[in-house]
Amino acid sequence: MKSHFAENKDVLNKIDSLKSILDGYRPFPDHVVKQLKDYYRIGMTYSSNAIEGNTLTESETKVIIEDEITIGGKSLREHYEAIGHAKAYDHIYSLLDKPISEEDVLFLHRLFFQQIDSENAGRYRQRNVIITGTDYLPPDYQKVPELMKNILRT
Structure with missing residues (x-):
């Protein structure tokens, strides 16, 4: 039985190997880069929001973001989550x-x-939270600013 370290090393070696193959195709043509960015803009927005309970389908997410059309029967919050995530993705x-x-x-x-939530947008959370469906306990809200500073220093 392989150790956890050995398994991780195998995975990292596989990633390096695949990256080397991908690097052989670089630089990508501009139209391919745009297609990839657009593809992941929708897919990541949909997936990230779905994890948090947003009920928009991937197709509905695409319509909201790209066509700026609202979807009947869906909440404004769900629309705003899709739009906000896409804005953040673009800014990255x-x-x-x-x-x-x-x-x-x-x-x-x-x-x-x-x-x-314009009042709390751009601020660290001011209370403790739980994540339904998991045993993971997020850090105490008072520790988040320092933990973020530590992460960003590395």
Whole structure:
């Protein structure tokens, strides 16, 4: 039986191997880069929001983001989650060539939440939370600012 470390090393070696193959196709043509960005903009928005209980389908998410059309029977919050996530996703590309700061993280949070909870958008949470369906206990809200500072220093 392999140790956890050995299994992780095998996975990392496989990732490196696949990345080497992918690098052989670089640089990608501009139209391919745009297609990939658009594809992941919708897919990541849909998946991330679905995990949090948003009931929009992937197709509905695409219509809201790309066509700016509302979906009957869906809440405004669900629409705003899709729009906010897409805005944050778009902004991430402006951060690619520099270290990400705490201000950047909070700005991404603001982009996502500005239409959902403008009072708390761009701020660390002010209370403890639980995640339904898991045994994971998020850190105490009072520790989050320092934990974020530590993560961003690494």
